[in-house]
Amino acid sequence: MLIAAVGFYLWNAQQTEAEAQEHLGQIERVYAAGNYEQALQGTESQMGLLEIADTYSGTNAGNLATFYVANAYLRNDMPDEALTYLQRFDKDQDLVGASALAAEASILEDRGEFSEAADLYEQAASYVESASLSPRYLINAGRAYESAGNLDAAQRVYTEIQETYADAPESEEVQRHLARVNAKRAQSTS
Known part of the structure; x- marks a missing residue:
């Protein structure tokens, strides 16, 4: 039966x-x-x-x-x-799932929900682990973390780009982003 x-x-x-x-x-x-x-x-x-x-x-x-x-x-x-x-949407760990997470993150970022957006951008980067997409998602995560005031997390994702995606075009931007994070740190301690 x-x-x-x-x-x-x-x-x-x-x-x-x-x-x-x-x-x-x-x-x-x-x-x-x-x-x-x-x-x-x-x-x-x-x-x-x-x-x-x-x-x-x-x-x-x-x-x-x-x-x-x-x-x-x-x-x-x-x-x-x-x-x-x-x-x-039930997201698989693939390109479509990553793009859905990134779209969700973008909407949340526009709403000012920066921490949640940053987490989703990072998740999107891990879904595809692509030399062309992951660094872009990580740059977005760093920006959202900075907006949320989480400078440690911003530095961590920017450093990840530098170490993991050194050949990606976004790695050229990383020094500028890291310098801005360090300047914000210095400003907050003075």
Whole structure:
């Protein structure tokens, strides 16, 4: 009996994923064309990203629709709505997960939530460990840490760029950032 129940569950999950993929495939063309509002809401014949994200939230396609919803809201200059969906998005440790974390961090930084933003930027850097993206995320983390007044953390991430990504273009900026952190330290002790 248990084997039959597990088999039915797996079959049902596959069917649900296939349905979600089909709906997402139809609306992705609208999304890719930059018609974000229509992609969010759908059409008479196509389920929109919002409905796909909600209806199929337990599927990979539903999760990807959640990411697309967040991005569409960002493109429509609706950061609060985007943040809601970025936080719902189940992030893998890959390029998409890193970009979702960085987008979330950017929104929080704009809101003045600098410590939280810095933590997310650092997490994004660790998700991809890319010589092209990680240093940029770490620069952003350092800037946010500085804004939060956490000079030790800012120095730590700037130094990490210097030591780990010495060949990255951002490493050329690091000396300037470290000098600014040291000047802020000196200013706070005088």
